Amino acid sequence: MQKSLHIDPAKCTGCLQCEMACSYEHTGVINPSKSRIKVFNFEHEGRKVPYTCTQCADAWCMNACPVEAIVIDAATGAKVVKEAICVGCKVCTIACPFGTVNYMADVGKVQKCDLCAGDPKCVTACPTAAITYVDADWTGLDRMRSWAAKANTAAVAA
């Protein structure tokens, strides 16, 4: 089964454990500035929103790359940057409509979410299950279930 990251912003508390876990997994250093998932804090609305790559099926970043440095991980469906091939031209960062591919000036390469080869560390680190890793064909399942529960109320009452 192919799986997909699923983010429920309403559950996010803004603790940044996901950013720490992501950066540690990929760089060996606890360093949110190198995280591939970012939590945005809309202070005046009281909302926190984790945001990362959606792994587009027909990915702009992959299509734009002139050296074919972005490839599909067959097992997970993740679009993965091959650092050895990446020349740091940044065209993918322009192509991505969501801004989730970013250039790292210190290494001269781009980085993006690679789903940690099927074991996303942000998911394990999240204390509130705001980030989950679920069946890619059923990312709406939780929301369907909650609406289904509401729709059933009248029937139960009757």
Add this chain to the structure above:
Amino acid sequence: MGWNRKVLRVNLTAGTCTPEPLNMAWANDYLGSRGLASKYLVEEIDPMVDPLSPENKMIMSTGPLTGTMASTGGRYTVVTKGALTNAIACSNSGGYFGAEMKFAGWDMIIFEGKSPKPVYLYLENDKPELRDAAHLWGKTCWQTEETIKASHQDPLIRVSSIGAAGENAVLFACIVNDLHRAAGRSGVGAVMGSKNLKAVAIRGTKGVSGIKDFPAFLAAANAGKKVLADNAVTGQGLPKYGTQVLMNVINEMGALPTRNHRDVQFEEAGKISAEAMHERRPTDGRTHLVTNNACFGCTIACGRISRIDETHFSVKNSPKYWGAHGGLEYEAAWALGAANGVGDLEALQYANLLCNEHGMDPISFGATVGAAMELYDLGILSKEQIGVDAQFGSAEALCKLVEMTAHGEGFGVELGQGSARMCAKYGRPDLSMSVKSQEFPAYDSRGIQGMGLTYATSNRGACHLRSYTVASEVLGIPVKTDPLTTDGKPELVKAFQDATSVFDAAGICIFTSFAWTLADVQPQIQAACEGDWSMEKLNEVGERIWNMERQFNLAAGFTARDDDLPPRLKTEPAKTGPAKGLVNGIDKMKPEYYKIRGWNTEGVPEKATLDRLGL
């Protein structure tokens, strides 16, 4: 290793920023944050120094667990000689600022001297820079943060700053970071203001790489997180209700100080409780509470984000206060509410917002208003003197006085001196509900006896966060003790004081101690820091920190007489509730406590005690 091994020394007089290696021998004895920064302060300043003079220093410090995956590992501490207390001050804060300092490659920043003009420190990794802050002076903490981020075109900068209160030497001014977290008590913000230092802005992209044994650390951190998640207080109560869940609990115990401690139960406690924050308002159909909120790395998330009713008199003409903001926490809700007899939740939120915006400690502010209301009630202060009809229970007076104090207008200047100085000025020093000039927090020591000793002996003046015996006396953590007796409290207070010193020194939040004991923290420190960090050693570090702070205060002129409570708590029995008829037994507990501490009858550590702790 946990530490970055690097200190930034900022001489504001000369305008220089100089890196230096962290004293690792001291780190081994004092761990970090509160402990290590206090060691630096004690070594570097004359204890008799005027807190607001250039000779005082102010240290911002992280701990070895700050900026790591350890739950709540985002704390930093501000250590200085307190403007409100003249004692050693140590105020700690969450948010994101502490971790950012660590990510920039530093353990602590020492500020010394006084800048000839307003400046802010901009620290981008290894590059410190003192910048002109003329355009920031006079701005609120919120505007300061926004302006700095905009001018550097970097929304990822973390900012810690003072508002008008710190600029105007309000003696309980705090330092605010990340909009609504604060190093709150003892007037650390006034010290920062006296140095003409408006803000510290940090961007750190280096991260924390120096964990001694990463796999072991992750295992220990994860085990700790599980304990927090499985605990009813840290896993369910605090995230849902926040600290304010205590309002009804403490009120029922007859330990909710009301109207400047005249009463111990507040008839409107329910209206300012956590449960009330969840109720829908008739005016707009919304709940007061918007969401809970975590500080960096925190898996508890007790913080409150809420919204005021736009039709409330305090904000109806000020749309800028209509958005979501931090608060209310239990202490602020109590100090702005029960302490003054005010039961208007919206007014409390407004007063709390202004405290955040202008950088004031809501505990000391609210309690000082309570004292002023009593002086007014007794006819010692008039309406003309105060500028408002300051009756107990007046939400209008509270909202007006918070504006006056923040802006240094009229009677607000007197309130800004804190209750001890204000009450002394009007001939009734006994009406200041404080120890070492710092106002009590939200637990009446007639109904929770151990808190009397906690307050009396706290090294930073009255404070609940130095030995939170409420955990034991009310919640039964780690063991239940009877709140109405003094039996066993000296031992309990010492144990809590020493353990709390270690939690603070590690860089984590003391709220973890609802679920964690030191045995849960020890494996995390052991895996993160080089050296041996056994339970035995950590206990000794805690005791050493406590005695070091004590030594500083003795050298600053404090004596055993200052380890005392206001006469009201010793002579006026609680009028209602389970503690009815009781006063606090401080005079019984204190000699026993001194003895257990290894101090003489004057509260001075014996030579054997100092030798044992290497002091």
